[in-house]
Amino acid sequence: MSDYIEKHPILQFKRGEKVRFIFEGKELEGYENQPIAAALHAAGIRVLSFSDKHNRPRGFFCAVGKCSSCLMEVDGKPNVMVCMVPLRAGMEIRRQKGKNR
Amino acid sequence: MTDSRYQIADREFEICAVGGGPAGLQAAIVAKELGANVVIIDDNPILGGQLIKQTHKFFGSKLHYCGVRGVDIATVLSDRVKELGIEVIDNATVVGYYDNDTLGVLREDIFLSLRAERYIIATGASENMLAFENSDLPGVYGAGAVQTMMNVYGVVPGKRALVIGSGNIGLIVPYQLLQAGVEVAAIVEIMNKVGGYYVHAAKIKRSGVPIYLKHTVIEAKGKESVEAAVISAVGDDYTCLLGTEKTIACDMILIAIGLSPLCDLLYHAGCRIDYVPELGGNVPYHDANMMTSKPNIFVCGDLACIEEASTAMLEGRIAGARAFESLHGKKPEAEDVAEKAKRELEIIRTSPFEERIVCGLRKFTAH
Numbered sequence: 001m002s003d004y005i006e007k008h009p010i011l012q013f014k015r016g017e018k019v020r021f022i023f024e025g026k027e028l029e030g031y032e033n034q035p036i037a038a039a040l041h042a043a044g045i046r047v048l049s050f051s052d053k054h055n056r057p058r059g060f061f062c063a064v065g066k067c068s069s070c071l072m073e074v075d076g077k078p079n080v081m082v083c084m085v086p087l088r089a090g091m092e093i094r095r096q097k098g099k100n101r
Numbered sequence: 102m103t104d105s106r107y108q109i110a111d112r113e114f115e116i117c118a119v120g121g122g123p124a125g126l127q128a129a130i131v132a133k134e135l136g137a138n139v140v141i142i143d144d145n146p147i148l149g150g151q152l153i154k155q156t157h158k159f160f161g162s163k164l165h166y167c168g169v170r171g172v173d174i175a176t177v178l179s180d181r182v183k184e185l186g187i188e189v190i191d192n193a194t195v196v197g198y199y200d201n202d203t204l205g206v207l208r209e210d211i212f213l214s215l216r217a218e219r220y221i222i223a224t225g226a227s228e229n230m231l232a233f234e235n236s237d238l239p240g241v242y243g244a245g246a247v248q249t250m251m252n253v254y255g256v257v258p259g260k261r262a263l264v265i266g267s268g269n270i271g272l273i274v275p276y277q278l279l280q281a282g283v284e285v286a287a288i289v290e291i292m293n294k295v296g297g298y299y300v301h302a303a304k305i306k307r308s309g310v311p312i313y314l315k316h317t318v319i320e321a322k323g324k325e326s327v328e329a330a331v332i333s334a335v336g337d338d339y340t341c342l343l344g345t346e347k348t349i350a351c352d353m354i355l356i357a358i359g360l361s362p363l364c365d366l367l368y369h370a371g372c373r374i375d376y377v378p379e380l381g382g383n384v385p386y387h388d389a390n391m392m393t394s395k396p397n398i399f400v401c402g403d404l405a406c407i408e409e410a411s412t413a414m415l416e417g418r419i420a421g422a423r424a425f426e427s428l429h430g431k432k433p434e435a436e437d438v439a440e441k442a443k444r445e446l447e448i449i450r451t452s453p454f455e456e457r458i459v460c461g462l463r464k465f466t467a468h
Contacts, residue, residue: 005255005281010156010170013255037255046117046239047257057325059239060258063246064142064151065194066227066363083246084144 003042008067019089028077034083037063037070048082052098072096114140114188116424117204117217119195120367122150123410124402124417125176125223131421132221133185135435137428140188142206143196147253148182149175149207151245152224154252156280157273160300165411165445172252174410195224198370203395209357212249219397219424222367223417226360226381226403231265234320240327241252244274244357257283259353263330264288265318272301272356279308286351288312289332291339298454313317317341321354330354362404372398379461386465391420392427399424408458412449418442 004011016032023045030039035058040048047057048070060070065084074080074093078100082093118129121143133139147153155171166174182189190208197205203216228234228243244264251257262283267290275285288305293315295302305312307326319341322330326420334345354405361382364374373386373394384406391399401420402413422439426432 003256005251005257007282008255009280011172011252011255015255034254034256038250038256041258042256046238051237056237058237059241059326060242061230061246062228062243063249064227067243073126088144 003044008028017089020089021089021091021093023093024095028047030087032088033086035063036072036074036080036085036087036091039087040082047095049096050098055097073100104333111397112215114138114215115256115428116140116216116219116221116421117142117215118223118421119204120150120222120223120225120253120402120404121145121148121179121189121191121324122225122402122413123152123178123415124225124303124404124420125150125221126182127417128221128223128399128401128416128421128424129187129439130181130185131418132177132425133187135422135425135429135432135438137425138295140190140215141182142193143206144194146192147175148179148189148191152178154245154248154409156252157275157301158279159411160298161384165414165449171410187337195366198366202370218418218428219399220370220403221399221417221420221424222385222404223400223402223413223420224363224366224404226362226407228356229361231318231356231358233318235323236321237291238321238323238327239325240323240352241321241354246268247353247355248274248277251281251283252277257281259351260284260329261286262355263318263332263349263350263351264355264357266290266357266359267292267295267297267302267312268357268359269297269301271355272297272305274355274357275310276301276308278413279310285310286349289316289318290314291317294351298352304334318354319346322348323352327354331343360403360407366397367393367400367404370398375465377406377458377461377464379443379464380405388465389419390423390439392418392423406461408455408456409449412446415442415446415449419446 019032061067063083065099069078070083072082073096115138116132118125118141129139152171152175193208258322263286322329333341367385399420401416419439419442422435426435435468
């Protein structure tokens with residue numbers, strides 16, 4: 001997990017326990033309680049879903065729960081706003097296709 | 102209703118603040134200090150709104166927390182909320198304003214409804230998107246979004262950024278990216294001068310990051326995510342000048358072109374919304390006491406007009422005091438808080454940066 005800021009002139013980051021979770025069948029590591037999107041981006045994953053009509057890759061846009069650009073499937077539940085929902089150990093996260101109908 | 106996910110809260114509040122940012126927190130604090138029964142609803146696990154990602158120090162007088170970093174102001178305010186024992190419903194989104202002036206609130210998988218005598222809506226704003234070729238590629242992010250990822254969660258979603266827009270967010274975020282060890286390719290500004298404060302612009306200039314004035318972004322390149330951006334110079338009519346295109350290698354394109362007030366709840370409540378571009382687009386009509394066209398609904402912060410955290414806090418204090426008075430009648434302490442904040446607002450708004458806001462607010466009173 002190298003994509004975390006470790007040294008910062010102003011801030012200190014308090015992170016939760018290290019936990020494992022599943023992304024598209026692959027096991028990854030993250031910190032408990034960080035937003036799922038933060039864990040994925042720290043692991044280098046930027047494509048969160050594919051658009052409904054043209055199957056284009058989509059990422060987050062606002063990161064504060066306003067734009068719905070980061071909807072993913074979490075533990076079988078579609079349309080989860082991953083920029084807001086905290087990571088838990090063992091979560092199964094999948095890229096969502098369109099509206100996941 | 103037997104569905105356990107649906108709960109009707111039988112409790113009522115005097116004043117409900119929707120939004121726990123600088124405006125909503127100040128409003129709630131003032132109303133509680135004056136003696137009202139107050140609840141705050143916020144969609145985050147941490148109170149403070151966008152203050153929690155602001156590592157820069159504030160300007161102005163002591164009253165505006167000058168010299169204090171935004172993130173520390175958030176702590177001061179949320180500590181005060183705790184101290185006063187104000188009830189907070191966190192991780193919750195208000196999804197509707199219903200008959201009998203009731204709010205629908207979604208908290209994780211539970212839907213609850215609650216009612217208050219007065220509402221202070223301080224939902225803030227959302228970042229504007231810009232349409233250009235491939236602007237839906239992952240890597241095209243709101244500048245504030247990356248600031249959240251970086252300063253709140255310690256994750257930077259890229260290695261090299263191109264920033265579009267040179268208002269205060271467009272100047273502060275690249276500076277903070279440099280602090281976090283991330284490369285900044287350039288800042289692109291469509292106008293012929295930098296939009297934000299000189300202090301922030303000077304830091305960027307010292308850092309050596311180029312600022313392209315009279316330029317805009319026209320395309321994002323990349324297969325799965327951004328690998329480069331194409332920018333172009335614009336003419337006096339802001340159309341692109343053919344042959345001036347430049348390709349800039351970057352894996353993030355940060356959009357910092359402004360914010361739009363989050364009025365949805367007020368549309369639902371039937372408040373009058375006016376289009377005032379100077380204030381950020383569609384904004385709720387409000388008077389100098391921050392009251393909307395509905396006497397039980399007050400507004401403050403970026404929702405009322407896109408401005409600053411310091412002005413948002415002052416508006417919040419006015420809204421809190423006036424909402425209290427509208428419920429409990431005139432009280433000298435309330436009058437004092439509101440008048441003091443109003444005077445401070447007037448002082449801040451004499452700045453040339455505030456000319457646009459003053460002009461926009463005048464449009465309201467002209468109606």
